[in-house]
Amino acid sequence: MSWVLLFEQSLNGLQFGLMLFLLAAGLTLVFGIMDMINLAHGSLYMLGAFFAAALVEATGSFLAGVLLAVPATALAGMMLERALLRRLYARDHLSQVLATFALILVLNETVRIVWGSDRPLALPAALSGPVELLSGLFYPSYRLLIIAVGLAVALLLHLLVGYTRLGMWVRAGAANREMALAMGVNIGTLFTAVFGIGAALCAVAGALLAPLLAVQVGMGENILIVAFVVIVIGGIGSIRGAFVGALLVGAVDTMGRTLLPIALGAFLPPQFASAAGPALASVAIYVLMAGVLFFKPQGLFPARA
Amino acid sequence: MRTIPVLLFAAFAIALPLALAAGGQLFYVGFASRVLIYALAATSLNLVLGYGGMVSFGHAAFVGAGAYTASILLAEGIATAWVGWPAAMLVAALLALAFGAISLRTRGVYFIMITLAFAQMMFYLSNSIKAYGGDEGLTLPRRADFGLGIDLANEIVFYYVALALLGAALYALARLAGSRFGRAILAIRVNEARAEAIGFPVRRYKLLCFVVGGAVGGLAGALLASHGKYVNPNVFHWTQSGTLMIMVILGGVGRLWGGVLGAGALLGLEHLIAEVRIDWLAALAPNYAQHANLGVGLVLLAVVLFAPRGLADLFTRRRDG
Numbered sequence: 001m002s003w004v005l006l007f008e009q010s011l012n013g014l015q016f017g018l019m020l021f022l023l024a025a026g027l028t029l030v031f032g033i034m035d036m037i038n039l040a041h042g043s044l045y046m047l048g049a050f051f052a053a054a055l056v057e058a059t060g061s062f063l064a065g066v067l068l069a070v071p072a073t074a075l076a077g078m079m080l081e082r083a084l085l086r087r088l089y090a091r092d093h094l095s096q097v098l099a100t101f102a103l104i105l106v107l108n109e110t111v112r113i114v115w116g117s118d119r120p121l122a123l124p125a126a127l128s129g130p131v132e133l134l135s136g137l138f139y140p141s142y143r144l145l146i147i148a149v150g151l152a153v154a155l156l157l158h159l160l161v162g163y164t165r166l167g168m169w170v171r172a173g174a175a176n177r178e179m180a181l182a183m184g185v186n187i188g189t190l191f192t193a194v195f196g197i198g199a200a201l202c203a204v205a206g207a208l209l210a211p212l213l214a215v216q217v218g219m220g221e222n223i224l225i226v227a228f229v230v231i232v233i234g235g236i237g238s239i240r241g242a243f244v245g246a247l248l249v250g251a252v253d254t255m256g257r258t259l260l261p262i263a264l265g266a267f268l269p270p271q272f273a274s275a276a277g278p279a280l281a282s283v284a285i286y287v288l289m290a291g292v293l294f295f296k297p298q299g300l301f302p303a304r305a
Numbered sequence: 306m307r308t309i310p311v312l313l314f315a316a317f318a319i320a321l322p323l324a325l326a327a328g329g330q331l332f333y334v335g336f337a338s339r340v341l342i343y344a345l346a347a348t349s350l351n352l353v354l355g356y357g358g359m360v361s362f363g364h365a366a367f368v369g370a371g372a373y374t375a376s377i378l379l380a381e382g383i384a385t386a387w388v389g390w391p392a393a394m395l396v397a398a399l400l401a402l403a404f405g406a407i408s409l410r411t412r413g414v415y416f417i418m419i420t421l422a423f424a425q426m427m428f429y430l431s432n433s434i435k436a437y438g439g440d441e442g443l444t445l446p447r448r449a450d451f452g453l454g455i456d457l458a459n460e461i462v463f464y465y466v467a468l469a470l471l472g473a474a475l476y477a478l479a480r481l482a483g484s485r486f487g488r489a490i491l492a493i494r495v496n497e498a499r500a501e502a503i504g505f506p507v508r509r510y511k512l513l514c515f516v517v518g519g520a521v522g523g524l525a526g527a528l529l530a531s532h533g534k535y536v537n538p539n540v541f542h543w544t545q546s547g548t549l550m551i552m553v554i555l556g557g558v559g560r561l562w563g564g565v566l567g568a569g570a571l572l573g574l575e576h577l578i579a580e581v582r583i584d585w586l587a588a589l590a591p592n593y594a595q596h597a598n599l600g601v602g603l604v605l606l607a608v609v610l611f612a613p614r615g616l617a618d619l620f621t622r623r624r625d626g
Contacts, residue, residue, distance in 0.1 A: 037414070039547070087610065093360060093417065098554045099609040101547050105602030113596060225425055225543055232418045279433035286422040290407060293419055297411050 004137055009258045010251070015143050017250020018150025022205040023223065024230040024242040025157060026198020032237020033173040034089050034191055039100040040080075041202065041227065042220025043107040048073040048203030049210040049219065050111055053121040062124040066207040070200050077199025081192050089191070108217050118216035146208050153204060154243060160197075161239050170194060174237040226253075229289045235299030244300060249285050256281035318468055322461045334460045335532075340572050341467040342528045347552035347564030348474055349521035354550070355559030356482060357514040358494030359409075362417045363424030364522055365545035366404065367397040371523025372530040372540050373431060376443050379531075386449035386457070390527045397523025398516050400427075405515035409508060421543055428541035442537025449531045457531065467528055471565070474521055479561055490514050555608060557617025566616045575601055 027041045051072045056065030084103070088096050123142055130138040161167035169190050172180040181187055206220075213219065230249050234241025261277025268276070292300065322334045350364045371393035378389045404423045411419055432440045448457040457463045481487045493500040493507050501507045530536040539545065548571070556567025579597035612618070 031414070037417070084606070091609075091613070093414065094354075094550075094554050094558060095609050095613055097362070097547070098551055099606060101551055102602040102605035102609065105598040106606070109596045109599035109602065113599075221544065225421065228418055229422060232415060232422075236414060279430055282429035282433070283426040286426045289422050290419060293411050293415060294407065297415060299415075 005258070007137065008139060009254055011139060011143065011147065013251040013254035014247070015147050015150070015250075016254055017247040018147060018154065019205045019209055020223075020227060020230050020250055021154060021243050021246035022150065022201040023227040024234070024246050025239055026194075026201045027227050028231040028234065028237055028239065028242045029170060029174070029194050030198055031231060033170065033177065033194060035177070036085070036089055037093050037096045037100065038085070039097060039224065040103040040107060041198070042224030043104050044073060044077050044199045044202040044220070045206040045223065046111065046217065046220040047076055047107065048199075048206030049121075049215045050115050050119060050206075051203065052207035052210050053119040053215045054115060056121060069207045070203045073203030073206075074196040074200035077202075078192050078196040081195040085195070086188070086191065104221070112217050118214060121210040121215050123211040142211065149204070149208060153201065157201075157239065166190075166193065226285065229285055231299075233289050233292045233299055235301040238299070238301040241299055241301035249288070252284050252288050253281070256284040260284070315472075322464045326461060331460055334464050336572075336576065338460070338464045338467050338532055339529075340569050341464070341471050342525055342532060343549075343552065343572060344565040344568040345467070345471045345474055345528065346522055346525035347549050347556065347568045348471070348478060349518045349525060349564075350549045351553045351556075351559070351564045352478060352481075352521070353515055353518035354553055355557075355563060356478075356487065356494070357490050357511060357518070359511060359515060360417050361408075361420045361515070361518075361546075362543070362550065363404070363420035363422070363546050364518070364549050365541050365543070366420075366424035366427045367401055367519035367522035368526040368529070368545070368549070369424075369427055369431065369538075369540035370397045370400050371526025372536045373437070373443075373526075374523070375449065375527035376445055376530045376536040377437055379445050379447075379449060380437065380443060384447070384450045386451045386527075386531070389449050389531075390524060393523045393527035394520040395523075397526065398520035401516045401519025401522075402512070405512045405519075409511055409515070421546065424541060424546055425543055428538055428543070431538040431541050438537065440538055442535060442539075445530065445534040445536070448534060449527075463532065467532075470524065470528070475561065475565070482561070486510065486513075551605065555605070555615060557615030560615065560617035563615060563617050570616060571601070574604055 023041070023045060026044075027038065030036055030038050030041070048069055051069035052066050054065075055068045055072070056062050059065050059068070080103075084099070088099050091099075127142040127145060129141060131141045131144065133139050159167075161170055169180065169185045172183070172185060173187070173190060173194075177187075226249065230245040231242055232245075233248065234243070234245030257278065260281045264277050264280070296302075321337060325331065325333045325337070346364070346368050349367075350361065353359050353361050353364070374393040374396040375389040378384075378392060383389060404420065408416055408419045408423065437443045448463070451457050451466065455462055455466065457466065482491075489500065489505050489510055492503070493505065493510060497507055526540065529540070552567030552571050553563055554567070555570055556565065557563035560566075575597060578600040608615075
């Protein structure tokens, strides 16, 4: 095992973690502020990817397509919130699970009717090559771009939540909803705005990952669970928790996939190591979550003190 | 008071395959068996979720464990159901014991998420057992042997075995709900702190409820694998847990017949939209059957918004009014 591999995998882990953060940030806010389980959050990610694929094709420009996909998805998210989801805030978690599960079915089929089951989205030619970071160390330039955008969006979100009036309302809502209401925060508008921001973040992740992964119906369903793992580790309602949790999960998952088979190979027969390594790697993040909950049942950064 | 609807249901369920066979609709006997198996799985979840008040989002872990246990035994040549099915229940129960012991330390949303995470773990583990098909799944040579002159390969016979097991499970659930243990579980659901103060061993009772639910879920899994002669990692997928949960919510949380009603309604609805031709809809959209899930989703949304307490509630309300 070389240092190059380790460095490369660290960057991959960072990239995965940042994209997870974009998904988890919206989810944790909706969860923390509105006390709402939104299983359809992954569908917004799918919607963002499909919007991006369709708009890139329509405009002929990768940048324009991605930039247009973000407000389009945010708008779709806000419409969903206004039309349907706000009826569910007062209901119990079971009703929310049932309704948003149903929403997954509806959105999956709607996407299939409009765009088909999958849709290609090619990398822009200028970004398809590798760049040389250090002498002899090449890394795909597109992945670097994803890392840069992910960090920028995270910073933007940090400023938005930490230093604006909207952010203050968001934090107040997450810490104590009734008190925020009593203090005159317009909860209805706030919820719609938060939902729109969450959808926009989903779209950024969906559009950026689309050229690396396949744009297909159902793409949001597996990553949704990983995003849930992230927010449970981080503490529901906490943006900082989502950030730390996402990077932790991204690193554990990526490094686990590379290092566990190698580590196991050191003291196990090779045919067993090659079978057990990937299996252990794919459950590593769930073990991490169970471990965190065992010691800190409220996650690492509980939003409600 | 309850006997007449139960007798009606029993008469309907017993006569159904005979009527279908007489009409040459043997396919529907297989479909009805699937409904019964899902009804059993949903009923086992209802014990945990409805009676025990534990919102488990990982019930597929136990159904899947049962399915895989029975399938692996069958693939290894141990075909008798008298070994395979109890083994499926045992493995599922042990798994539920381990998962439950850890999960029950948390509560609320965290409990939902940790049960979900455990089931996803099983999903990825099953994907990596290459010896038994890995992600492609395991095709079984045949169904389990029941012995006693009962041939499970026969669709009608299989149906009656599934019906008998479901009937037994419903009877046991009804008895359980009326027992001391059932009352205690109910008291814990309503007010855990008070139940603990009275002196009930709350954690142990909840864990027992979780384990029994898991074991019955394992039996449903064994039936499911035998029925389709096939098992793959998707039995563990979180959407499977979600489907079972939907059945319970749809049918009626904490209602004896909730799982049965929900399974029948959901599978029936899926089948109706996908397979039965609706002329006016076909005139509008020729390919509508490929998008059956759209209809299922819309109906489920309507149920949440307009019948929030499930189908079992509709029956009760009529009787009260």
